[in-house]
Amino acid sequence: MSSTKDIDALIEMMAKLPGLGPRSARRAVLHMIKKRALLMIPLSDTLQNVAATARECLNCGNIGTSDVCDICTSHKRANGEICVVEDVADLWAMERSGVFKGRYHVLGGTLSALDAVGPEELRIPKLMTRIADEHITEVILALNATIDGQTTAHYIAGELETRGVAVTSLAQGVPIGGELDYLDDGTISAALKARKAL
Template sequence: MSTKRIAGPEIERLIQLLAKVPGLGPRSARRAALHLIKKKDQLLAPLAGAMGDALDKVRICSVCGNVDTTDPCMICTDARRDPATLIVVEDVSDLWALERAGSMNARFHVLGGTLSPLDGIGPDQLNIRTLIERVAGGEVTEIILAVNATVEGQTTAHYLTDQLAGFGVKVTRLAHGVPVGGELDYLDEGTLAAALKSRTVF
């Protein structure tokens, strides 16, 4: 099957790079590239500038693993946050989601993924050592494991619980079950089973 070039190499490269962004396949990348080119002054130029700034200024926080323009990040340096409560998440996107919910004024720790032996991801590939060091400092009294309800997420949660057992900290996890506004008929069996196991007094 021949691959006919439909545009210059610069445009092709833009499409190829956009296609690597999660959520954008080749077709979506072509549409996005065409839209950016059509709106060159309003979108493409400012986007290029913003990406250059991000490349120069964005850092990974050496304390929690968040991304920010400062190290330590703004969350770690916020004196209004409770230093005794640490929410452990898999990725920065999870941290952002919890921050949007705005229900807890705690600090965070980003693991950078989950344990997955089949993919060659063990404890050394994750941000676990620094988590243990933070807990060993004695300021943290509760760890909230806000990992995904996947096999890998639960494996990681069990491993972390074992690793934290000797520090005298309270280890909790997010409740699993029926989402707010959810209808039972539309939920999968695993969610319903978790909801029944995690039932609370009404």
């Protein structure tokens, strides 16, 4: 490779990002070198800023720039609903839909016997504290429809049984715009079981 040390190091780091491999990292680096003033220098500065300021919300686990995130400090969002998600990316996905008006709780993963991930590793004790402290009436489990996600959802639902809160989960079915021919059998089966009168 004819590029010198720093350029090679940059390609290697970019290749570590999820979604990028060595080839796309090289393309990205060449693109940035061509757009130095418009992209490369601002990107470097913003990375520095975010590295210095980004932190996990002590309450819900969301990523923001203060100890407690904007959602947790907003009184408008204290409507008694709490949405439990696996990861910050899932929280952001929920927020983009713009429909949910309550607060969130980011578990930071799923229970896993294989990886020795128990409730303590997952911010589940904190969830129990919040349910009492924030007068929660409904816990919405928005965990991924994977085996680990559903195992975690069942565990949390079991823990909440005696707490006097409603426990719900996202509906499963045909995605909007989805074509039956492209859906897997499990989704079709779930959609059929949960069919509704028109």
